[in-house]
Amino acid sequence: MRIRAGLTIREVARNVGIDKNTLLALEAGKRVRESTLTRVFNYYGVLPVMEPIVAEARSEGSHYAKDEIQPEHWYRLFLDNVEEPSEVSTAEAIRDPAVRRRLGRQGLASQFFKRLPCNLNQGRLKAAIFEVYGPSGWSQQPSGEAFIYCLQGSLRFHIGEESFILTQGESATIDRTVRHMHELNEAYGEGPAIFLYVQCD
Numbered sequence: 001m002r003i004r005a006g007l008t009i010r011e012v013a014r015n016v017g018i019d020k021n022t023l024l025a026l027e028a029g030k031r032v033r034e035s036t037l038t039r040v041f042n043y044y045g046v047l048p049v050m051e052p053i054v055a056e057a058r059s060e061g062s063h064y065a066k067d068e069i070q071p072e073h074w075y076r077l078f079l080d081n082v083e084e085p086s087e088v089s090t091a092e093a094i095r096d097p098a099v100r101r102r103l104g105r106q107g108l109a110s111q112f113f114k115r116l117p118c119n120l121n122q123g124r125l126k127a128a129i130f131e132v133y134g135p136s137g138w139s140q141q142p143s144g145e146a147f148i149y150c151l152q153g154s155l156r157f158h159i160g161e162e163s164f165i166l167t168q169g170e171s172a173t174i175d176r177t178v179r180h181m182h183e184l185n186e187a188y189g190e191g192p193a194i195f196l197y198v199q200c201d
Contacts, residue, residue, distance in 0.1 A: 001044050001078075002027075005107040016043045042091050045076045045103040058117040067118040074100060077136070079110040082181075085139040086110055104133030104192060111136060111192075124200050131192040135183040141176040146199040148172050153193030154185035166195070 002012055009027075013020040016039050026032050026040060057070035074094040077086035093099045094112060103109040111134065116127040132155060148157070150166040157164055157172065159180040166172060167188065174180060176199065184191045 001108055007106065012040075012043065016040055042093055044108050045089070045091050045094055045099070060121075065118045065120050065123075067116050072114050074112045074114045074131075076103065076109045077111045077113060078108070079135060079137050082135055082137050085137045100131060101192070104131070105190070107134070110134035113197075125198055126201070127196065127198045129194065130197055131194050132182065132184045133191050136181045138179055138181045140179045141201075144176045144199055144201045146174050146176050146197060148174065148182075148198075149196040151194040151196060153191055154188030155182050155193045155195060156185045157182045 002009075009020050009023055013023045016023070018036055018039065022032055022036060023040070026037065057068040059066045059068055072095055073090070075088050075090045076094055077088055079086050094103070100109070100112050104112070110132075112131040113128045116129065119126050129151075132153075148155075148166065149171040150168050152168055154165060154167045157166065157174065157180065159174055160178045164172065165185050167185075184193050
C-alpha cells in the first residue's frame with residue numbers, strides 16, 4: 001500500500017509518529033506493539049481485521065424505513081486487481097472528509113462508500129453513497145438492476161463493450177448482470193466524484 005501510494009518509509013513514519021526502523025520491521029513481518037500497528041493501519045485507512053458492516057440508525061413503520069441523521073460510517077474500498085471488485089475495509093477516522101480526501105489522493109483508497117439503511121425488511125432496494133477517486137474493478141451480479149445519480153463531479157461507467165459519462169445532476173440505470181465498472185472521470189477534475197447508488201436485486 002505504501003509503495004502503491006508512492007510514499008517513502010520516512011514519510012509514513014513521520015506522519016504516523018513512529019521510528020522508521022519500526023515501520024521497516026512491520027513491513028518485514030516482524031511483531032510490533034499493538035498500539036503502533038493500530039496507528040499505522042489508521043493512517044492507511046484500514047483495520048487488521050475487517051469489521052462487520054453495520055446498519056446505521058433507522059426508524060421504520062409498517063410500510064416505510066427511514067434513514068436517520070447519525071454519525072456516518074464510511075467504508076474504504078481499495079483495488080488490488082482491476083479484474084476483480086474492490087475490497088472493503090474501514091477505520092473510524094474515515095468519517096472525516098479531509099482524511100478520506102488524503103487517502104484517496106495518495107492512492108490508499110480507490111473509493112469510499114456509506115450504506116443508507118433505509119431498505120425495507122424483505123425489500124429489494126438497497127442504497128449507498130460512493131466517493132470515487134479511482135477505478136472500482138470489474139464486477140457482475142447474477143441478477144438485478146442499479147440506479148445511479150451523480151451528486152458531484154463526473155464519473156465514467158463501463159458496461160459490456162460500452163461506456164458513458166455522468167456529470168452532476170445526471171442519472172442512469174444499468175443491468176447488473178452485464179460486466180461493469182466505474183471510475184473517476186479525471187477530465188472533469190481531481191475529484192472526488194460522488195454518486196447515489198440504488199440496487200434492485
